[in-house]
Amino acid sequence: MKYKLSEQAKENIRVYTIAGIIIATFCFLFMNGSPVFSFLKRVVKILTPFFIGFAIAFILMPLRNIIETRWLGGLSWKKKTKRTIAVISCIIIFLLLITVTLLMLIPQLISSVQTLVGNMDVYLRTLEDFVNRFQSNEEYSQVIDNILQSLFAQINTWMQQLSSLIPKVLNYSVSLISSVFNFFMGLIVSVYILLDEETFRSQIRKAIKALFSEKTSKRIFYVAELTGKMFNSFIFGKALDSLIIGIICWFVTSIMNIPYSPLISFIIGITNMIPVFGPFIGAIPSAFILLVINPMAALEFVIFIIILQQIDGNIIGPYILGDSMGLPAFWIMFAIILGGGLFGVIGMFLGVPLFAVIFTIGKEILKEKLKIKEVREEK
Numbered sequence: 001m002k003y004k005l006s007e008q009a010k011e012n013i014r015v016y017t018i019a020g021i022i023i024a025t026f027c028f029l030f031m032n033g034s035p036v037f038s039f040l041k042r043v044v045k046i047l048t049p050f051f052i053g054f055a056i057a058f059i060l061m062p063l064r065n066i067i068e069t070r071w072l073g074g075l076s077w078k079k080k081t082k083r084t085i086a087v088i089s090c091i092i093i094f095l096l097l098i099t100v101t102l103l104m105l106i107p108q109l110i111s112s113v114q115t116l117v118g119n120m121d122v123y124l125r126t127l128e129d130f131v132n133r134f135q136s137n138e139e140y141s142q143v144i145d146n147i148l149q150s151l152f153a154q155i156n157t158w159m160q161q162l163s164s165l166i167p168k169v170l171n172y173s174v175s176l177i178s179s180v181f182n183f184f185m186g187l188i189v190s191v192y193i194l195l196d197e198e199t200f201r202s203q204i205r206k207a208i209k210a211l212f213s214e215k216t217s218k219r220i221f222y223v224a225e226l227t228g229k230m231f232n233s234f235i236f237g238k239a240l241d242s243l244i245i246g247i248i249c250w251f252v253t254s255i256m257n258i259p260y261s262p263l264i265s266f267i268i269g270i271t272n273m274i275p276v277f278g279p280f281i282g283a284i285p286s287a288f289i290l291l292v293i294n295p296m297a298a299l300e301f302v303i304f305i306i307i308l309q310q311i312d313g314n315i316i317g318p319y320i321l322g323d324s325m326g327l328p329a330f331w332i333m334f335a336i337i338l339g340g341g342l343f344g345v346i347g348m349f350l351g352v353p354l355f356a357v358i359f360t361i362g363k364e365i366l367k368e369k370l371k372i373k374e375v376r377e378e379k
C-alpha cells in the first residue's frame with residue numbers, strides 16, 4: 001500500500017523548508033558578514049533603477065488609470081492606443097511637475113545660500129555680540145565657555161579635514177551623476193510597467209499559485225493588496241500634508257519677515273515627510289541659520305514651528321491621512337526609530353507603512369487564534 005501525503009502535510013513541509021532556507025541564509029550572512037553584505041549591497045546598487053522604476057510606476061498608476069478610463073474612456077480607440085497615450089501623458093506630466101518645481105525652488109535656494117554666505121561676517125559679529133552679552137552674566141559664563149570650546153574644537157576638526165574635501169566633492173559629483181542616470185533608467189522601467197501592468201500581475205499570480213497552495217496564495221495576495229493600500233494612502237497623504245505644511249510655513253514666515261523663508265520652508269516641507277520627528281529635524285538647521293542671523297527671529301521661528309506642528313498633528317494630518325495606518329502612537333515611534341536605525345532617513349519614512357502592514361497582519365492572526373481558542377473552550 002502506497003503512503004500518500006495529505007495537502008496539509010505537503011504545505012507544512014513546503015513552509016518549513018522555506019523557513020529553514022531563510023534561517024540558514026541569515027546564519028550564513030552573520031557568520032560571513034563582510035563579503036556577503038558587500039555582495040548584496042552591490043546587487044542592490046545594480047538593481048536600483050528597477051526599484052526606482054517600480055516606485056515611479058506605483059506613484060503614476062492612479063493618474064494613468066484616470067487618463068485611460070475617464071478622459072479617454074469614451075473614445076472608440078483600441079485599448080493599447082489608449083494605454084500608450086495615457087502612459088506618455090503620465091510621464092510628461094510627471095517630468096513637467098519636477099521641472100516646474102526645480103525652476104521655482106532652485107533659483108530661490110541658490111539666492112538664499114549666496115546671501116547667507118555673503119553676509120556671514122555680519123552674522124558672526126551679531127552672534128559674537130549675543131555671546132558676549134551672555135558671558136557678562138557670571139551665571140551663564142561657564143556654560144557659554146564650554147559651548148564655545150566644543151564649537152571651536154569641532155571647527156578645528158573640520159579645518160583638518162579640508163584636505164580630503166576635493167575627493168569628497170568628486171565622489172558626490174559621481175554619485176549625483178549616477179543618481180540622475182538611475183532616475184532616467186528607472187523612468188524607462190516605469191514605462192514598461194505602466195504599459196503592460198496586467199501581464200506582469202498575471203505572471204506573478206501564476207508563479208505564486210504554482211508554488212503555493214490555494215490558501216497560502218490567497219494570503220500572499222491579501223498581504224500584497226494590504227501593502228499596496230498602506231503605502232498608497234501613506235505616501236500620497238503624507239506628500240499632500242507636507243506640501244500644505246511647506247506652503248503654510250512659507251506664507252507665515254514671509255509675513256513675519258523671517259530671513260530665507262523659501263529655503264527654510266523647503267527644509268520644513270521635505271523633512272515633514274518623516275512622521276513625528278520630521279518637523280523637528282527640519283527645524284534644527286533652520287533655527288541655527290536664524291540664530292546666526294537674528295536670535296530673536298530664531299526664537300519666533302521655533303515658537304511658530306511648535307504651533308504649526310500642533311496644527312498639523314491634530315488637524316491637517318488626521319484630516320488627510322485619517323486612521324489609514326491603524327497604528328498606535330507608541331508603535332509609530334517604534335517603527336520610525338527601528339527603520340531609521342537600520343536604513344537611515346528612508347527607513348524612517350518607509351518604516352511606518354511597512355510596520356503598519358506587519359501590525360495589521362499580526363493583529364488579524366491573533367484575532368483568529370483567539371477565536372479558535374474561544375470555540376475550543378466553549379466545547
